Amino acid sequence: AQTVTQSQPEMSVQEAETVTLSCTYDTSESDYYLFWYKQPPSRQMILVIRQEAYKQQNATENRFSVNFQKAAKSFSLKISDSQLGDAAMYFCAPPPFGNEKLTFGTGTRLTIIP
Amino acid sequence: GAGVSQTPSNKVTEKGKYVELRCDPISGHTALYWYRQSLGQGPEFLIYFQGTGAADDSGLPNDRFFAVRPEGSVSTLKIQRTERGDSAMYLCASSLGAPTGEQDTQYFGPGTRLTVL
Numbered sequence A: 001a002q003t004v005t006q007s008q009p010e011m012s013v014q015e016a017e018t019v020t021l022s023c024t025y026d027t028s029e030s031d032y033y034l035f036w037y038k039q040p041p042s043r044q045m046i047l048v049i050r051q052e053a054y055k056q057q058n059a060t061e062n063r064f065s066v067n068f069q070k071a072a073k074s075f076s077l078k079i080s081d082s083q084l085g086d087a088a089m090y091f092c093a094p095p096p097f098g099n100e101k102l103t104f105g106t107g108t109r110l111t112i113i114p
Numbered sequence B: 001g002a003g004v005s006q007t008p009s010n011k012v013t014e015k016g017k018y019v020e021l022r023c024d025p026i027s028g029h030t031a032l033y034w035y036r037q038s039l040g041q042g043p044e045f046l047i048y049f050q051g052t053g054a055a056d057d058s059g060l061p062n063d064r065f066f067a068v069r070p071e072g073s074v075s076t077l078k079i080q081r082t083e084r085g086d087s088a089m090y091l092c093a094s095s096l097g098a099p100t101g102e103q104d105t106q107y108f109g110p111g112t113r114l115t116v117l
Helices: none
Strands: A001-007 A010-014 A019-021 A024-026 A033-039 A046-052 A065-071 A073-079 A088-093 A108-113 B006-008 B012-013 B019-024 B031-037 B043-052 B053-056 B064-067 B073-080 B086-093 B112-116
Touching: A010 A019, A019 A108, A019 B073, A024 A073, A033 A065, A033 A073, A046 A065, A046 A073, A046 B073, B006 B086, B012 B019, B019 B086, B019 B112, B031 B073, B043 B073, B073 B086
Parallel strands: A010 A108, B012 B112
Antiparallel strands: A001 A024, A019 A073, A033 A046, A033 A088, A065 A073, A088 A108, B006 B019, B019 B073, B031 B043, B031 B086, B043 B053, B064 B073, B086 B112
């Protein structure tokens, strides 16, 4: 069975500072995608960023970037210039298997301190 | 364009009753997924449709749960003889549905919060 670990149940960061959320996973696949999703309180799951495993370059979306280490099976999310609207649960979703279902981690609750 | 929609947004029912939860995927998305999310947890996979057929129903907890997608678009998750333990947020997601590639990205609806009293 696929496993994913988010070892930080809660994180907090000062507004405008940088924070990194960690995620490790296990897979036997060699080519796959990984995803970070954000779920604000009482709101729907939103895709933050995706990484293609075959690409050497780490994905970046505005203030969000990943540190993908394929050999270590690590996929961390860095949020720069944190904003109040970044407060949410963040879920790592490592590679789907052939049947494409996502397995989510237990999430990291991010609090932004004004 | 319109995103994934789910109705109702909230459903309160009594133990033993039957409920139906509806999901309208993004137009053109052939893949549709149902997940269940308990409070403080990540979503857990229930079932995945590719077109009209259930490609993987391994996440359905028992035979009280059933889902259909008769025309390859809208899907209904059906729960019979509801139990208090079924209380959760039920999330639907859709994707373009190719085996690999950018089409893998799943887009989620707002969810239906089910409460079984």
